[in-house]
Amino acid sequence: xxxxxxxxxxxxxxxxxxxxxxxxxxxxxxxxxxxxxxxxxxxxxxxxxxxxxxxxxxxxxxxxxxxxxxxxxxxxxxxxxxxxxxxxxxxxxxxxxxxxxxxxxxxxxxxxxxxxxxxxxxxxxxxxxxxxxxxxxxxxxxxxxxxxxxxxxxxxxxxxxxxxxxxxxxxxxxxxxxxxxxxxxxxxxxxxxxxxxxxxxxxxxxxxxxxxxxxxxxxxxxxxxxxxxxxxxxxxxxxxxxxxxxxxxxxxxxxxxxxxxxxxxxxxxxxxxxxxxxxxxxxxxxxxxxxxxxxxxxxxxxxxxxxxxxxxxxxxxxxx
Amino acid sequence: xxxxxxxxxxxxxxxxxxxxxxxxxxxxxxxxxxxxxxxxxxxxxxxxxxxxxxxxxxxxxxxxxxxxxxxxxxxxxxxxxxxxxxxxxxxxxxxxxxxxxxxxxxxxxxxxxxxxxxxxxxxxxxxxxxxxxxxxxxxxxxxxxxxxxxxxxxxxxxxxxxxxxxxxxxxxxxxxxxxxxxxxxxxxxxxxxxxxxxxxxxxxxxxxxxxxxxxxxxxxxxxxxxxxxxxxxxxxx
Numbered sequence: 001x002x003x004x005x006x007x008x009x010x011x012x013x014x015x016x017x018x019x020x021x022x023x024x025x026x027x028x029x030x031x032x033x034x035x036x037x038x039x040x041x042x043x044x045x046x047x048x049x050x051x052x053x054x055x056x057x058x059x060x061x062x063x064x065x066x067x068x069x070x071x072x073x074x075x076x077x078x079x080x081x082x083x084x085x086x087x088x089x090x091x092x093x094x095x096x097x098x099x100x101x102x103x104x105x106x107x108x109x110x111x112x113x114x115x116x117x118x119x120x121x122x123x124x125x126x127x128x129x130x131x132x133x134x135x136x137x138x139x140x141x142x143x144x145x146x147x148x149x150x151x152x153x154x155x156x157x158x159x160x161x162x163x164x165x166x167x168x169x170x171x172x173x174x175x176x177x178x179x180x181x182x183x184x185x186x187x188x189x190x191x192x193x194x195x196x197x198x199x200x201x202x203x204x205x206x207x208x209x210x211x212x213x214x215x216x217x218x219x220x221x222x223x224x225x226x227x228x229x230x231x232x233x234x235x236x237x238x239x240x241x242x243x244x245x246x247x248x249x250x251x252x253x254x255x256x257x258x259x260x261x262x263x264x265x266x267x268x269x270x271x272x273x274x275x276x277x278x279x280x281x282x283x284x285x286x287x288x289x290x291x292x293x294x295x296x297x298x299x300x301x302x303x304x305x306x307x308x309x310x311x312x313x314x315x316x317x318x319x320x
Numbered sequence: 321x322x323x324x325x326x327x328x329x330x331x332x333x334x335x336x337x338x339x340x341x342x343x344x345x346x347x348x349x350x351x352x353x354x355x356x357x358x359x360x361x362x363x364x365x366x367x368x369x370x371x372x373x374x375x376x377x378x379x380x381x382x383x384x385x386x387x388x389x390x391x392x393x394x395x396x397x398x399x400x401x402x403x404x405x406x407x408x409x410x411x412x413x414x415x416x417x418x419x420x421x422x423x424x425x426x427x428x429x430x431x432x433x434x435x436x437x438x439x440x441x442x443x444x445x446x447x448x449x450x451x452x453x454x455x456x457x458x459x460x461x462x463x464x465x466x467x468x469x470x471x472x473x474x475x476x477x478x479x480x481x482x483x484x485x486x487x488x489x490x491x492x493x494x495x496x497x498x499x500x501x502x503x504x505x506x507x508x509x510x511x512x513x514x515x516x517x518x519x520x521x522x523x524x525x526x527x528x529x530x531x532x533x534x535x536x537x538x539x540x541x542x543x544x545x546x547x548x549x550x551x552x553x554x555x556x557x
Contacts, residue, residue: 017500021492048506052499055506056456056471059449065359069373073351076377080384081344 011035016046020053189264189271189287194307198273198285201258244292245270248301257283264304267291284308332396340388347384354397355380357473358404364468365408366415367457375411379404394482401483405465412461455505463498466491471499 011019011032018024019032036043189197241259249272259272268290273283287305292298327335327349338346355376362372362379383403390399456464469480470491477495481488 013500013503014497017496017503018493020499021496023489023492023496045503048503049499052502052506053471055448055452056467057474059452059472061360061472062363064356065376069359069369069376070355072373073355073377073380074348076381077347077351077384080381084385 009035010039010042013045013049016042017049020046020049189262189269189305194271194285194287194305195309197260197262197271198258198283198307198309201260201271201273202283241270241272242290242293242298242301244295244298245272245288245290245301247298248288248292248303249274249286250300261290264289268293269304270301282308333392336387336390336396339384347387350396350400351380354400357397358400361401361468361473362404362408364456364472365405365461365465366411367453368415371411371415372408375407376404379407382407398479398482401469402485405469405483409461409465412464416461451505452502455502459498459501463494463501466494467498470495 015024015028015032016036019029022029024032036046241256245259246256257273257275259270261268261270263269264271264287270286270288270290272286272288274286275283285305285307286303289302289304292301327346330338330349332350332353335346335350339350358376358379359372362375363369366372366375379400380403383400390396394402456467459467465484466480469475469483470477475483477488477491481491484491
């Protein structure tokens with residue numbers, strides 16, 4: 001193709017546009033440039049293409065994300081934090097590994113999957129309590145059931161997320177003997193220490209890294225109980241809350257976050273931590289008289305004390 | 321202390337690492353740092369406020385979940401943009417398959433010019449912007465995304481290539497094709513406005529050589545929104 005001003009030889013507009021980006025092969029580039037020099041019409045098209053580029057660059061943009069959209073996204077992320085907090089996977093790796101280990105999943109090619117939310121289940125390192133609010137996605141098959149556990153576990157997660165230092169140190173110093181710590185501490189729930197007990201309980205429950213089965217039995221534990229039943233066996237769970245204690249609290253369908261046997265004002269009692277049904281950022285701790293335990297039929301235990309704690313309070317008062 | 325004040329000196333990558341380690345505030349800080357730019361890209365790519373909001377939300381939730389897979393081979397901001405643009409392109413393709421152009425009515429276009437522009441700019445310029453955005457909405461999504469990143473948002477071609485996960489040459493090509501498709505619009509505007517330089521160039525060209533010099537409506541890359549603005553040249557408004 002030789003360049004000429006004959007109209008039949010005008011380069012395509014796309015060619016002119018390609019020329020601006022240096023996309024034409026060298027030989028064609030020189031031909032088209034020569035044509036541009038001789039053809040005012042095409043030179044004008046060429047200039048117009050540049051003008052379009054300039055116009056696009058000067059379009060007034062949307063200045064900032066509108067506040068209501070930013071809020072909506074924050075809420076979605078908060079919900080995501082709750083969901084991911086419900087899926088602790090046993091068999092943890094160290095957090096150090098998790099941040100540096102190159103996972104070939106996400107790189108240059110697979111992000112499309114992410115945006116389509118079809119990413120395969122990730123092997124998230126979550127056994128460590130610090131990862132309680134970290135990322136990770138629930139196995140889809142189990143998500144529905146886990147949702148029922150969200151409220152129960154999120155408080156644990158929230159408390160731990162804010163109390164990472166405490167949790168971490170407990171885990172490192174006492175990795176093998178959570179049970180020992182559990183029973184050795186059975187003394188009092190009195191006054192200020194109820195707070196500390198609550199925070200520590202939540203931390204320990206998490207620290208123990210419930211084996212896979214536990215979660216489910218935990219979740220189902222209180223379900224069979226009906227107000228009139230004496231189904232003690234069913235209501236016993238990993239948290240070992242006798243049925244009469246649960247009855248005394250009166251929230252048969254709430255999964256305890258944690259519980260503990262101990263003494264309160266000189267008498268045997270249970271400390272049971274439940275989600276606050278009305279406040280997502282709070283937990284309620286019940287101290288229930290253990291006198292009912294073992295009686296047949298067992299009367300509901302007397303609630304000796306009931307405290308609501310913001311999740312932050314539960315943490316900040318529990319320095320080692 | 322839930323705000324980003326205490327993250328002042330912390331880099332994006334450190335923030336992401338902290339998020340992976342369980343810092344409940346770190347990801348929020350990342351979002352605060354980048355959401356406005358992600359929003360601008362999404363809104364301009366999709367041309368619809370609700371769609372853009374959904375796309376950014378999907379993208380950030382995905383990023384939240386997948387943060388531990390971030391390999392650090394690109395900047396965090398690139399990674400966030402990539403996920404966002406992918407989410408936008410998904411939505412744009414779905415919208416195209418529904419046979420509705422993402423940018424297809426005046427109300428939506430008004431949103432894109434919000435807020436200062438529609439109020440204070442001269443009407444003529446305002447109108448030009450609206451028509452430009454309208455024409456942009458008729459481009460294939462790939463071309464639109466490239467133009468949004470490079471021409472509108474001013475990202476370097478190399479960065480746009482990383483975001484779009486294509487070679488730089490592809491980005492340039494999409495930009496070039498996209499601009500070529502927008503050319504008939506500019507020609508039309510000039511012919512209509514009757515102002516300054518308009519007659520001497522495009523108008524004359526349209527009258528005398530309208531057929532000999534092809535418009536951008538070539539057979540190439542006929543996307544789902546290969547519509548009137550491209551072929552018609554002067555058919556709009």
